[in-house]
Amino acid sequence: MTQFDWREFTPSDNALSEKAILVTGAADGIGRAVTLSLAEHGATVLMLDKKARHLEKIYDEVIQRGFTEPIILPVDLMDITPESATTLAQAIYDDIGKLDGILHNAAELGSPSPMDQYDMTYWASVMQTNLQAPYLLTRAFLPLLKQAYKTNVLFTTADVGRKAAAYWGAYAIAYAGVETQMKIWAEELENTTKIRVNSLDPGPVRTSFRRRSHPGESQELLATPQSITKAYLKIFSSEHNFHGSKLSIN
Numbered sequence: 001m002t003q004f005d006w007r008e009f010t011p012s013d014n015a016l017s018e019k020a021i022l023v024t025g026a027a028d029g030i031g032r033a034v035t036l037s038l039a040e041h042g043a044t045v046l047m048l049d050k051k052a053r054h055l056e057k058i059y060d061e062v063i064q065r066g067f068t069e070p071i072i073l074p075v076d077l078m079d080i081t082p083e084s085a086t087t088l089a090q091a092i093y094d095d096i097g098k099l100d101g102i103l104h105n106a107a108e109l110g111s112p113s114p115m116d117q118y119d120m121t122y123w124a125s126v127m128q129t130n131l132q133a134p135y136l137l138t139r140a141f142l143p144l145l146k147q148a149y150k151t152n153v154l155f156t157t158a159d160v161g162r163k164a165a166a167y168w169g170a171y172a173i174a175y176a177g178v179e180t181q182m183k184i185w186a187e188e189l190e191n192t193t194k195i196r197v198n199s200l201d202p203g204p205v206r207t208s209f210r211r212r213s214h215p216g217e218s219q220e221l222l223a224t225p226q227s228i229t230k231a232y233l234k235i236f237s238s239e240h241n242f243h244g245s246k247l248s249i250n
Contacts, residue, residue: 001162002245004200006231015237017042020098022141024077024133025106027054029207030156033225034103034232039067041233046092046099049106050076071095077106077133078125085140092144099144101152101236104134104178109213110170118169126170131177138185146193150238155182155199162201162246179246186244198235200247202228223249 021038025031026047032054035045039062047055052074062070075088092099108129110122138153145151160168161175179199186197204210206222228249234240 001248002242004231004242004245004247004249006234006249009230009234009239011041011230011233011237011239014042015233015239019100019236020044020046020092020096021101021103021236022046022048022073022092022099022137023103023105024048024137027051027058029209030202030205030225030228031103031105032058033229034105035070036062036065036067037226037229037233038236039070040065041237042068043100043236044068044096045070046073047071048073048075050074050078077129080128080133080136082136082140085136088137089140089144092141098148099141099151100148102138102141102145102154103232103236104137104153104155106130106133107156107209108171109209112167112171112213113169114167115169123170126174130171130174131181134178135181142195145195149194151195152236152238153185153195153197154232154235155179155197157182157199157201157246159201159203182246183244190243196238196240196243198242198245198247200231200235201249202231203249205249 021043023031023035026035027049035047038045047070049055055072108126110126111119155178157178158175160172164172182197182199189195204222206219206224
């Protein structure tokens with residue numbers, strides 16, 4: 001893994017002014033915290049999530065706090081196909097004409113269990129949400145990303161995707177695939193574009209997702225989503241030289 005010094009990073013108030021950044025899984029947890037932080041620093045955040053009501057509440061909060069107005073994208077990643085991803089990219093192009101970054105944050109936990117007993121419905125949903133959808137969105141938005149200067153694609157990953165562990169099944173395999181996907185994108189885009197592609201493991205964070213994945217764990221000592229947003233600000237403000245890097249919050 002690459003050393004990632006983000007804690008001392010101090011972004012200016014308008015560090016992301018005039019940037020448009022897509023965040024998947026924007027309605028809860030890390031996605032929500034990053035959305036608010038990006039908007040606070042001037043970005044137009046394209047908030048993508050299947051939870052439309054939650055997105056509307058975040059929209060209202062962003063406006064009330066005087067941050068840059070976001071865009072609501074009520075999309076279920078289980079329904080994303082090559083065609084619908086292309087349609088979404090075209091709609092964004094028609095609306096704002098640009099895209100400066102993507103944070104692939106949405107995730108499906110599935111049902112941790114032995115491989116020979118894994119529920120195949122959960123398997124399909126984890127693979128679609130965590131692995132397939134990020135590929136389809138990145139591919140569809142690539143023409144927009146190529147038009148802007150110093151754009152960023154950040155894939156969220158997990159420790160079990162970097163070091164396999166028993167009973168994590170589809171979740172671990174999907175994120176192992178994400179890591180490989182990130183590397184391939186990085187190598188293919190390195191010499192022909194200004195797009196920087198990396199992965200980031202946020203580590204243990206106090207979210208509802210973490211409570212589901214680690215039931216019984218005390219969350220009091222875990223980092224809050226708000227406490228790690230500087231890491232994302234550093235990436236999307238392009239104040240770094242990472243490309244093809246496996247980054248970690250810890």
